[in-house]
Amino acid sequence: MHTIQFTIEIVATFAFALSGLIAGIRKKMDVVGLCIVSGVSAFGGGTLRDILLDRRPFFWVSHSLWLWILIITCLLAMIFMRERHISITEKAIQIPDALGLGLFAALGTQIPLELGMPAIVAALMGMMTAVFGGVLRDICCNEIPKAFNDHQPYAVLAFLGSWLLIGLTELNLPQWLVLFLSASITTALRGLTIQFKWQLPSLKITRNH
Amino acid sequence: MHTIQFTIEIVATFAFALSGLIAGIRKKMDVVGLCIVSGVSAFGGGTLRDILLDRRPFFWVSHSLWLWILIITCLLAMIFMRERHISITEKAIQIPDALGLGLFAALGTQIPLELGMPAIVAALMGMMTAVFGGVLRDICCNEIPKAFNDHQPYAVLAFLGSWLLIGLTELNLPQWLVLFLSASITTALRGLTIQFKWQLPSLKITRNH
Amino acid sequence: MHTIQFTIEIVATFAFALSGLIAGIRKKMDVVGLCIVSGVSAFGGGTLRDILLDRRPFFWVSHSLWLWILIITCLLAMIFMRERHISITEKAIQIPDALGLGLFAALGTQIPLELGMPAIVAALMGMMTAVFGGVLRDICCNEIPKAFNDHQPYAVLAFLGSWLLIGLTELNLPQWLVLFLSASITTALRGLTIQFKWQLPSLKITRNH
Numbered sequence: 001m002h003t004i005q006f007t008i009e010i011v012a013t014f015a016f017a018l019s020g021l022i023a024g025i026r027k028k029m030d031v032v033g034l035c036i037v038s039g040v041s042a043f044g045g046g047t048l049r050d051i052l053l054d055r056r057p058f059f060w061v062s063h064s065l066w067l068w069i070l071i072i073t074c075l076l077a078m079i080f081m082r083e084r085h086i087s088i089t090e091k092a093i094q095i096p097d098a099l100g101l102g103l104f105a106a107l108g109t110q111i112p113l114e115l116g117m118p119a120i121v122a123a124l125m126g127m128m129t130a131v132f133g134g135v136l137r138d139i140c141c142n143e144i145p146k147a148f149n150d151h152q153p154y155a156v157l158a159f160l161g162s163w164l165l166i167g168l169t170e171l172n173l174p175q176w177l178v179l180f181l182s183a184s185i186t187t188a189l190r191g192l193t194i195q196f197k198w199q200l201p202s203l204k205i206t207r208n209h
Numbered sequence: 210m211h212t213i214q215f216t217i218e219i220v221a222t223f224a225f226a227l228s229g230l231i232a233g234i235r236k237k238m239d240v241v242g243l244c245i246v247s248g249v250s251a252f253g254g255g256t257l258r259d260i261l262l263d264r265r266p267f268f269w270v271s272h273s274l275w276l277w278i279l280i281i282t283c284l285l286a287m288i289f290m291r292e293r294h295i296s297i298t299e300k301a302i303q304i305p306d307a308l309g310l311g312l313f314a315a316l317g318t319q320i321p322l323e324l325g326m327p328a329i330v331a332a333l334m335g336m337m338t339a340v341f342g343g344v345l346r347d348i349c350c351n352e353i354p355k356a357f358n359d360h361q362p363y364a365v366l367a368f369l370g371s372w373l374l375i376g377l378t379e380l381n382l383p384q385w386l387v388l389f390l391s392a393s394i395t396t397a398l399r400g401l402t403i404q405f406k407w408q409l410p411s412l413k414i415t416r417n418h
Numbered sequence: 419m420h421t422i423q424f425t426i427e428i429v430a431t432f433a434f435a436l437s438g439l440i441a442g443i444r445k446k447m448d449v450v451g452l453c454i455v456s457g458v459s460a461f462g463g464g465t466l467r468d469i470l471l472d473r474r475p476f477f478w479v480s481h482s483l484w485l486w487i488l489i490i491t492c493l494l495a496m497i498f499m500r501e502r503h504i505s506i507t508e509k510a511i512q513i514p515d516a517l518g519l520g521l522f523a524a525l526g527t528q529i530p531l532e533l534g535m536p537a538i539v540a541a542l543m544g545m546m547t548a549v550f551g552g553v554l555r556d557i558c559c560n561e562i563p564k565a566f567n568d569h570q571p572y573a574v575l576a577f578l579g580s581w582l583l584i585g586l587t588e589l590n591l592p593q594w595l596v597l598f599l600s601a602s603i604t605t606a607l608r609g610l611t612i613q614f615k616w617q618l619p620s621l622k623i624t625r626n627h
Binding site (some may be wrong): 151 | 227239265269287291349
Binding site (some may be wrong): 029030031032033036037047051055056058060061064067068078082140142 | 432469470472535536538539541542562563565566571572573574618619
């Protein structure tokens with residue numbers, strides 16, 4: 001079981017690290033800024049979850065090899081980018097971001113659930129785990145966090161994915177299936193949101209009545 | 210005793226949730242944004258206090274019913290606001306904000322005091338509990354936190370209210386009276402500050418010498 | 419040994435408090451704002467380190483006298499500044515900031531190292547301890563954190579200083595010498611960076627190819 005959780009933590013971390021790396025490159029950050037923005041995107045959500053749950057050691061403490069992998073990846077990306085003139089679109093951030101969103105929402109919900117927390121708390125923790133890395137990434141890039149400002153569904157999808165995981169857990173499905181279904185449905189919904197430009201209901205609309 | 214602390218935590222949380230809700234509506238946030246900004250305003254201060262004191266479970270974990278109440282209130286407010294065109298003044302935020310400020314300052318001071326912390330630390334914790342929810346609210350609304358930037362007394366009133374609580378505790382008054390006096394005086398002073406536009410001494414003044 | 423760590427914590431805290439005080443004065447903050455910005459600059463880094471390490475009590479809880487010293491220093495600075503019209507340059511912040519950077523990087527690395535954490539984690543903690551106070555200072559002043567945005571070496575020097583401390587610890591030098599060498603080399607490098615306007619390699623440069 002813990003192998004699955006570990007694998008998901010790795011993939012989600014990597015996806016957010018990539019989204020941070022791309023965001024940093026778009027902002028023309030220096031190499032230190034790139035490492036920082038990748039690092040906070042990657043580990044921010046899981047670290048917040050573990051602080052709230054009073055859970056130690058952190059992922060990046062017990063598996064510190066991944067810190068090295070992150071730093072080396074950033075350095076390689078930097079060298080690679082200096083050679084070529086690749087222009088990176090806004091959309092390039094959204095793909096790994098959507099992947100990390102789904103994975104961290106599922107994992108961030110399952111861990112408090114195993115610790116016996118109420119469902120609503122577990123769902124909130126899942127949402128926070130999924131969203132917080134991206135919030136820190138946007139703050140480091142000096143942008144308003146997408147999670148608060150994007151009028152498209154973002155945090156709400158992580159929240160729905162968390163509830164889906166809770167519901168599937170109730171059905172006594174095998175845990176890998178629960179994690180896989182919850183994460184992939186959340187990621188797919190975020191993808192559809194971007195594709196079809198779905199909007200959340202907002203007070204703005206009343207203006208056009 | 211713990212019933213009084215619990216009641217105050219509820220009222221203070223509700224007051225800050227309301228201030229967050231109003232702030233979010235003024236910013237024309239979507240429904241997810243509204244829930245987030247109300248939630249961080251409501252629970253931010255108490256959660257920071259509990260992290261600093263290494264105190265678990267958080268209020269919103271042990272009384273998770275209040276998360277539901279918060280979410281449902283936000284949804285109802287959203288539906289209600291879409292029907293009518295109410296314009297909300299800046300002042301509408303300040304009333305629940307002043308109430309929450311007084312209540313959280315008193316409560317946030319009493320808890321570390323009971324844990325045997327030095328008076329200055331308890332007073333600081335009280336101030337942070339009172340101020341941090343509003344700081345997070347303003348950050349989510351992409352405004353400079355009022356607590357840092359308002360040249361009117363704000364954080365300093367929470368600090369004074371904390372010291373008042375410490376002084377009254379020394380006098381061995383009943384604890385409900387101590388909490389009531391400290392909270393209501395802080396709230397009243399904040400009200401007077403807004404009414405009479407009291408200013409803090411500032412370096413700006415030197416310019417007019 | 420703990421006397422040396424204590425002394426360094428004091429000096430580093432004081433240096434960052436001073437940098438916060440100067441930054442606040444430049445922004446014409448009121449007296450409460452000055453105390454807050456000095457306080458978060460001074461204690462922010464060490465508090466983050468202790469939260470991450472789950473280490474209690476915080477420095478400012480166990481040595482709460484220093485909170486009084488900080489408040490009184492801010493009040494005195496305020497009174498002093500109102501009498502005279504001193505214009506403060508950007509550079510005035512950089513000197514205490516460089517000193518605090520070196521000291522906190524060394525101390526913030528040594529503490530997790532003593533707790534048996536892997537070297538890369540200790541180095542990261544050192545960097546975060548050194549950088550986070552300044553990040554909070556810049557956020558309170560409504561500026562983009564220098565640590566993320568400055569294209570000159572800043573966080574990377576704290577990181578190098580942390581590795582230097584780890585290396586020197588391996589050599590079994592006396593601990594006071596290890597701390598002194600690491601802190602002073604980091605501070606000196608930051609000074610040289612400012613003096614000679616050293617730049618980090620950045621993607622910006624590719625534009626001029």
